[in-house]
Amino acid sequence: MMTQQGKGQFQQGIELFSRGQYAEAAVCLERAAQTGDAEAQNLLGVMLLNGMGVAQSSNGALQLFTRAATSGLKEAHYNLANILYNGLGVSRDPGRAQEHLLVSARAGHRPALRCLGYLYHLVGAAEPWQELSTLCFRLAAEAGDPLAKYALGMRLAQGHGAPVDTVEAMRWFAAAAQDRVYLASVRLADLRAKPPRTDGAAKRYGGAEKLTAFMPVQMPGPKPSRGAAFLSEYDDALDPYLCDHLINIGLPSLERSVVVDPKTGQGMRSEVRTSYSMSFQPSMYDPVVAEILRRVAVIAGSSEENAEPIGVLRYGIGQEYRPHFDFYDDAQHKAQRVSTVFVYLNDVAEGGGTEFPRLGVRVEPLRGRAVKFFNCDDAGRPNPETLHAGLPVIRGEKWLATFWFWDRPFPWFVWAPHHESAPG
Numbered sequence: 001m002m003t004q005q006g007k008g009q010f011q012q013g014i015e016l017f018s019r020g021q022y023a024e025a026a027v028c029l030e031r032a033a034q035t036g037d038a039e040a041q042n043l044l045g046v047m048l049l050n051g052m053g054v055a056q057s058s059n060g061a062l063q064l065f066t067r068a069a070t071s072g073l074k075e076a077h078y079n080l081a082n083i084l085y086n087g088l089g090v091s092r093d094p095g096r097a098q099e100h101l102l103v104s105a106r107a108g109h110r111p112a113l114r115c116l117g118y119l120y121h122l123v124g125a126a127e128p129w130q131e132l133s134t135l136c137f138r139l140a141a142e143a144g145d146p147l148a149k150y151a152l153g154m155r156l157a158q159g160h161g162a163p164v165d166t167v168e169a170m171r172w173f174a175a176a177a178q179d180r181v182y183l184a185s186v187r188l189a190d191l192r193a194k195p196p197r198t199d200g201a202a203k204r205y206g207g208a209e210k211l212t213a214f215m216p217v218q219m220p221g222p223k224p225s226r227g228a229a230f231l232s233e234y235d236d237a238l239d240p241y242l243c244d245h246l247i248n249i250g251l252p253s254l255e256r257s258v259v260v261d262p263k264t265g266q267g268m269r270s271e272v273r274t275s276y277s278m279s280f281q282p283s284m285y286d287p288v289v290a291e292i293l294r295r296v297a298v299i300a301g302s303s304e305e306n307a308e309p310i311g312v313l314r315y316g317i318g319q320e321y322r323p324h325f326d327f328y329d330d331a332q333h334k335a336q337r338v339s340t341v342f343v344y345l346n347d348v349a350e351g352g353g354t355e356f357p358r359l360g361v362r363v364e365p366l367r368g369r370a371v372k373f374f375n376c377d378d379a380g381r382p383n384p385e386t387l388h389a390g391l392p393v394i395r396g397e398k399w400l401a402t403f404w405f406w407d408r409p410f411p412w413f414v415w416a417p418h419h420e421s422a423p424g
Contacts, residue, residue, distance in 0.1 A: 006035030013040065022053025033064065038071035045079060049088070049282045058089025058282075058412060069100065074107035079283075081112070086285040086293075087305065089412040101287060105136065105211055111286065113140035114148040116211060118288040121160070121241060132211065134161030141172060146179035147248055153184070154241065157191060163200035166191050182251045183244055228359055230374040230383060234299055237370035238401075242292055243345040247399050250312030253278035275321060275390070277313040282412060293403070299372050300339045302405040308337075311402040312345075315352060321390035323357060326404065327375040327382040336376060340386075341403040343370045349396030358385045365398055380407070 013028030026047055032040035045064035048057045062083055068076030077100040083090060085097035104112035117136035123129040134155050140148030153172035156165045170191050176184035238246075254276040280289070289310065297304045315321075326340045342354075344365040354363045354371060363371050377383050390398075 006032045006037050006040075009035075010037050010040045013043070017043065017047075022047060024053070026053045033067075036071070038068040038073040038076060041065075041068040041071075042073055042076045042079060045076070046283050049079075049083065056282075056412065058083065062090050069103075074104045074109040074112070077101070077104035077107070078109050078112045078115075081115075082283070082286045085287040085290045088282050088285055097287065102211055108139070108143060110140045110143050110145035110148065113137075113143070114145055114151065115287045117148065117151060118241060118245065119291065122239065122291060127161075130161035132161070136211070141175075146176055146181050147245070149173075149176035149179065150181045150184050150187075150244070150248060151241065153187060154244070157187065159199060164197055165199070166194070166197045181248050183248055228361075228385065230377075230386070231356065231359065231361065232299075232372045233363060234370040234372070235366065236368050237295065237299060238292065238343050238345075238368045240367060242288070243343070243367055243399075243401075245288065246292070246310075246312055246401050247345050249284070250278050250399075250401075251314070254312075254314055275313045275315045275319050277311055280310040280312075282309075292401075296341050296343070296370065296403045297405070299370055300341045300403065300405045302339060303409070305409040306405045306407070308404040308406065308410055313398075313400045313402060315390065315393045315398040315400070317393050317395065317397070320392040323355075323387050323389040325375070325382065325384075325386060325388075327386070329382060335406045335408055336380065336382075337404045338376050338380075338407045339372065339374050339405045341370055341372045341405070343368065343401045343403075345399035345401055346397070348393060348398045351392055351394030352396075352398035353391045355389045355391055356385075356387065357389065358387050362391075365400075 009028045010032035013025045013032060016022075016025035016028060026044065029040045029044040029047070033044050041064045045061040045068065046052075047054055048064065049061035050056070062080075065076045065080045065083065069080055081097045081101035081104065084093045084100065086092070101112055101115060105116050113136045117133045117140065120129045120133035120136060134152070137148045137152040137155060141152045149172045153169045153176060155161055156169035156172065158164070170188055173184045173188040173191065177188055255278065256276055285293075290304075293304045293307060293310065297307065300307075327337050328335075344367060346365070347367050348365040352365050354365075355361070356363075356373075363369075373386055373388075375383060375386050390400075
C-alpha cells in the first residue's frame, strides 16, 4: 500500500510532468513507483518507452506496466497490449496482447474499447464481428472518447454493424467536432447536405461482457499495378477507417516539415519541402497501428521490425516536396532505407500527385492507395531512378502516411523524429 510520502511524490511528479519537466518528474515518479503506486509505475513506464526525461528502455517499460497491471490498473493492461502487440524493443506476443486488451476494455478503458472496435471491423464482413465493432465504438463514445465518437458516426452513416441512421450519425460527428476531431466537421457537413436516412431502429448488443478474442486479420497478397520493376501501386491497401484514423491522430502533432542541413546534419526548414508532418512516438503504437504497419510491411516485403517511426504528412494548397531521394547517401548512416511505402489517406480535389521524373511516371492520389519502391538495387547500391517529387496541391489538401524500411531491425533505443526525407 502506498505511503503518504509516496502519494506526495506521485502528485509532485504529475505536476512536473504537466509542465514538461520530464527529468524531474521521473525522479518523483520512481520514488512513488517504489512504494507500489500503480499509476506512478504506469506513467513512468510511458516515459521509459518514449525516452521522456529518461533513457529509452522498452524492457523497463514492460516491467513497470506488468507491475501496474498486477495491481489491476486498466491503463497498464492497455499499455501492455500495445507494447506486446507491436513488439517495440521486446518480443512480440499478439496472444498475450489480446488478453490484456480485453481486460482493459471490459474494465471500460476508452482507448482499449476503441482499439477493439477497429480490430473487430478489420476481421471481416461477418455480422457478429461488425456488431461487436459498433458496440465497442459506442461504449467508448458514450464514455467520452473523441475518436470513438467519430468512428461511431462513420458506422451509423454507412450502416456498418448497425442500421443506417444519419441523424444519430450527425449527432456523434457534432460531438467529435466539438472535441476537435479533425475530420468530424467534414463528415458532418457531408451528411447535412443530404436528406436524413434511417433504415431501422437502433440495435443494442449488450455491454463489455460480449467482448471476445478474435482471429488474426488476414490480408490478401499485394497486387502490383504498373511502373518499373522497383515501383508498384496497390489500391485499397488501407481501409478507409484506418486512413481517417491516421489523419485524426496525426493532426494534433503536425509541425512544419524540415530537411537535413548538409553542413550540420540538423533539421532545417526549406522551400524544397513545404508540408507539415509528424512522427509517431513509441507510445502511439497501439494494436490498430500494429495492424496498419503489418499490412504495409506485407507490401514492402519486409518485417515490421525494420520500419522507422510512421510519419503523417499534410499538404495544403501550393505545398509540395520538390524532387528528392529517400535513401541515405552519406557515410554516417550504417543502415540503409531499402524500401519506401507511402499511402494516400484522402482523395485530393486537384493536384498533389507523386511524380517520378526519370521514369516518366505520375501517380495520382486516391484514398487508401499505396505506392512502393525499392530505394536500392539488389547489390544495395542507391538507385538514382527513384528520384520523386510531391507535386503541388491545386485544390483541397493531401494527407499521406509514410513508411521507410531498413535493411535491418530499427533500433528503438535510438528513436528520434526523422527529418531526412519524406516521399511525395
